[in-house]
Amino acid sequence: MTMTGLRTSSIEPFMAPAHAPATGDFVPGEEWFAARRASFGPVSLDIGVGPLRFRLDGMSATQADALAARYRPFVEGLPPGAPVDLTLHLGPAGVPEFLRLPPGGSETYRMERRSGPGLRDVWSYEFAARLSLRRREADLALVAESGHLFDRGLENYLRALTASLILDRGGLLVHSAAVVHGGRGYLFFGPSGSGKTTVTLLSPRHTILSDDLAMVLPAHQGFVVAGIPFGMAHHHVPDSKESFPLAGLFRLIQSNRVAREPLRGGRALAELSSCLPFVMQETVEARQALANAGCVLDAVKAWRLLFRKDDAFWQVIEEA
Helix, strand or coil: CCCCCCEEEECCCCCCCCCCCCCCCCCCCCCHHHHHCCCCCCCEEEEEECEEEEEEEEECHHHHHHHHCCCCCHHHHCCCCCCCCEEEEEEECCCCCCCCCCCCCCCCCCCEEEEEEEEEEEEEEEEEEEEEEECCHHHHHHEECCCCCCCHHHHHHHHHHHHHHHHHHHHHHHHEEEEEEEEEEEEECCCCCCCHHHHCCCCCCEEEEEECCEEEEECCCCEEEEEECCCCCCCCCCCCCEEEEEEEEEEEEEECCEEEEEHHHHHHHHHHHHHCCCCCCCCHHHHHHHHEEEHHHHHHHHEEEEEECCCCCCHHHHCC
């Protein structure tokens, strides 16, 4: 391995005893999480995401090479030997799925949670994970060793971890598109279908940090915005890991006209907080997320942006 951030280690394999039932969800219990299970292999990979550094451990060389290539800007140039915020130990789940789709094959995405003293258990369709807050380590069991099930399980959990860990840094992970214009970052947020990907497609000459999730972080003056690499394969993986001064927040509204309207006070906080994934279900995290969102809105102007499917919205954004 020559890619910066790749490591090899000796990992003792253990097999998981549990299997999923023939029908219904498989809810991993204490015995299942406590069982030690095999790894995929002896290779690890460090990934830097804003101020956070993750170590993915227990991978095969094939898995590590694929992830290093996909996340290249976030892997290269990391300071050697720097401490990591969290180590993820990857391994096979030994079950075909945890949450099962209903007949018809679609539903609102589910991610189940359970908390105990110093532990947080999370599971969804393709993965189950136990996080030890004291050790800053997580055991991540995935139902597949490659392909879209592996990618979705790994990246969904990394997204949830990023959203949680960034709160302590005064930041937020926002369901948004992030576009660099004139050296400054602009955040376009709203629920699915509001036009986030459309905005990025209408900005072909701009640097795109995200069309799905972006990280907002406090800086010496105001806030900055950066992309995250966990793009779920079908979303944009940013070409840069750099951060840019956050110049504006725009709640997208599809319309036949182009205009911006001030978004202030409780309405602004409600709109922004509705686009904070993964952290609004836990009371402590939700309280911190709302506090961080309030600080962002105190420092950066927010607007409702009415736009149509052309790039005229940039002229409106640039208005004094």
